[in-house]
Amino acid sequence: MAKIILNGREITATEGDNLLKVCHEAGEYIPSLCYHPDLPPFPGCGPSKTVHRYEKTLENEPCTEDPTRCGLCVVDISGEDSPVYSCQTLVRDRMQVSTDTLEIEMLRRENLSAILARHPRACLVCPQNEGCDRLGCTMNIPEKLRCCSKFNKCELRKVATYIGINRNIPEYKPESVPLIKGGKLFTYDLNLCISCLRCIRACAYEQETGAIGYVLNGDRVMVGTLAESLATSGCKFCGACVAVCPTGAMMPASEKCGQKLTFSAVMLPPTLQLDYTQDGIEKVPEKEGVVQLFDEKSEVIYIAGSSNMRKELQVNLKSAKGARYFTYKENSMFTQRQNELIQHYIDVHGKQPRINEELDDLF
């Protein structure tokens, strides 16, 4: 048994446990993209001799340095000179860990910048992104620079939003690797790959011989198939790669993709939700804006724009069944914003939030 101090809180753990895992289990969120609770840590295996990215073949260029990890899980350990990667740190008794200092925040943003420099991200930083149907862009950003169709469920997006995105990231230069099809089950768009290598580790986890690998190419880690195609690489089309990919690089094309797999859920960044009580709503300004109600699982159950947010919350306090938390955001164009968010919700869930349509059963 070991005791560690995590952001001032005492936690019990076992010596030798993975520090990142221990923090997550204690409810302390630490961002990461290459880490996955079921898989060995990055990189998981050595580079291959060659990989194929559609018709292009890449040779491994041996390098003395380790392949670049996502670097987002950095934490401060008392006694260490510089921040360490929590995903490859083991718990020691009496360890003192800080996950939320200013220095750590800045370092995470820097490391995130390196990842985003090679990934289309215009929608991530757009102030109008939540609720945008992304079918046309009023900022006139070309499609190749905008986010892909995974936008609403993208793990990279959630992590990037949590960490914060620096302003001075170099312009993204689109690559042009054609799509690689995994039969009718899934598709690879390697232009979107951030080289977290979860796919390769997941492939090895599910199958004895993997079908995908990576090479070191300059300062980049390039993922590809081991032979010219997935089929000739021995791919079993199990969908493990798709299940763990944090971006739109590997996407399912059919509901059957990855049906039989049971990967653990990755811990996602917390969202700021307030307790939906009389006390909780006292602090809400009586201003124009949009309110959202959430159930005990933090799922959205009601979206409403109002000329008076506090009144809207007050009126629904007793009648909104199952509502435990709420958020509010000021916005003078609140009807439009409300409709954008409802549109977004229907896009993701196929119907309106529960309380928005709760009276429908009366008809």
Next chain:
Amino acid sequence: MTEEYFRWTESKWVSPDIDWRKGDLITCGCDIGSTSTQFVIMVDGRLYAYSNQRSKGKSEQSAQLALENALTETEGMTLKDMEYIVGTGYGRVSVPFADKDITEISCHARGANFLYGDKVRTILDMGGQDLKVISCNEKGKVLNFIMNDKCAAGAGRGMETMAEIMQISIEKVGDMVAEYEGDLPDVTPECVVFAKTDALRRLKEGWSKASILSAYCAATAWRVADLIGKVNLEEDFCITGGIAKNKGVVKALEKRLSIQAVKPEFDTQIAGAVGAALYGKALAERARG
């Protein structure tokens, strides 16, 4: 007095066939929009009376005026006779006499289902400040919903602005455009601000007002068709909101989509308030037990 070209006719109506005193359950809907407000009175789920007028600066005032206008020919009905009132739209929280408020997408679908029939599956709402497309089922339940992205062009405010610049009464625009058969100048469909500059430039070049307004309506229809293209356009198709009264836009739209819209019998702007009144009826019946 300077003519206000943007000003459309306000309306009110009372059913000649219904004696509300013989009815059992009176429920109402009040839809306070950014540009217009409607008040609808239903007796036992039948449309009895409504009013449609420009919204005032304050939502409470809009609601009050709409209520008063709707009551004018009801022969003595007052607030006390109304068992349940539902507010919807932009200012719904501020309807002082509402028993409940409901977001307008749901109200709109129910209202369109009532006004245009239970075969309606796709509703295009061309409102004061936005365009919405709603897919619904035979009961008027919302299945899918999409709206335009942050712009007034193609919505009521855009049309009001064009009428004002061209100095043609907004009510006459529709007929003028529907009759015009000639060539159209190129216009910028994306932005009302640019549409203004475009329009004035074309006038100087010698294009007629009818041609410019036709181009604007065609551009509106083009923009709307683009939006509808994102959902499954299924018959019956109906158009609600103020611009549904513009024959020019409707004609251009029907042509573009190769579909006929169901023709409305009532003021096309009352769909939201009708839906609200229907929710009121369902809620009142539930309260009665």
